[in-house]
Amino acid sequence: MSPEVVGAGILGLLVGSFLNVVAHRVPLGESVVRPASRCPGCRTEIRRRDNIPVLSWVLLRGRCRVCSSPISVRYPLVELATALLFAGIAALVGLTWALPAYLYLAGIAVPLALIDLQVRRLPDQIVLPSYAVALVLLTVASAGTGDWAALLRALVGGVSLFALYALIFVVKPGGMGLGDVKLAGVLGLYLAWWGWDALAVGGFLAFLIGGLIAVGLILFTSAGRRSKMPFGPAMLAGAFLALIVAAPVGDWYLGLTGLST
Known part of the structure; x- marks a missing residue:
């Protein structure tokens, strides 16, 4: 495993701890800055030694040191997920x-998905x-x-995807x-800075993933067709997946059309 991947994973653990606060x-x-993190039960400020990502939660067995109130497993899971996402981005981007740009995207993706x-x-x-x-x-x-x-492509892509979603928002x-x-x-x-293929694939995957989630919720929960479902997580998942698969998908499509070189 390369040093940048390991370093990004460690950074992700630290950032993930802060993203829990943001979410x-x-x-x-x-404010996400003040006051300092506190126990949800006794409201005691969490000491620095008890605020080490993942490790502190494990050592304390998921409970407050002062009052023994349970601390949600969500906190270490978010920290681990952020670490894995950061490491994955570092492995992909190098x-x-x-x-830094794509690590920032990963950093905002976590709280946005959780909040949505x-x-x-x-x-x-x-x-x-x-x-x-x-x-x-x-x-x-x-x-x-x-x-x-690439920067010009990013500007065009940003305006284009915004316009597409705005049109859907108005029409439906x-x-x-x-x-x-x-x-x-x-x-x-x-997506567009990465490439036109990433923009196209990412836009498509967002609706595909969102549709699959909606069908799953309708089939296995009490949600109905008119239930309001969060679309942000599907958009984010589609974007990250597109960074990985856009190039091979683009080559495959061009091969089908006979346009590949």
Whole structure:
């Protein structure tokens, strides 16, 4: 395993601990900086030695050191998931100029998915600043590689995917939320910077994954066809999957059409 993958995984553990705070506090309108993390039972501030990602939860057996109140297993699972996502991104992107940009995307994906699943909302506090951050990081990546065409492609892709989702939002009211439209623009930037094939595949996979989830919920839960279902996680999953499969899928399609070289 390469050093950048290991390093990204360790960084993911640390970032995941903070993302737990973000996912919990942002929907409540609370600051993610103050106060420090506290036990949900006795409200005692968690000591630094008890705030080591995953390890502290295991050593404390999932309970507060002071009052023994249970601490949800969600916390270490989010930390582990973030570590795996960061490591996967590092393995895919490599130690390149683009790595910080895609690690940032992974970092916002975790709380956005959690919040959308929990409260059916994609907060502007996370999505809107991501436009500026993504543009800065992708510009740095293009400057570092000299691939300015990728940045232009990202701008076109961001506008295009935003426009597509906005059209669906207008034509089919209730089909998706305005937060989905805003997130589409961010994902369009990242997917198109990666390549036109990633943009096309990522856009398609979002609806495919969303449809499969909806069918599963209707078949195995009490959800009905008119039930409001979070689409953000499907959009994010489709985007990350597209980064992996877009190139082979694109080659396969071109082979079918006889356009491949």
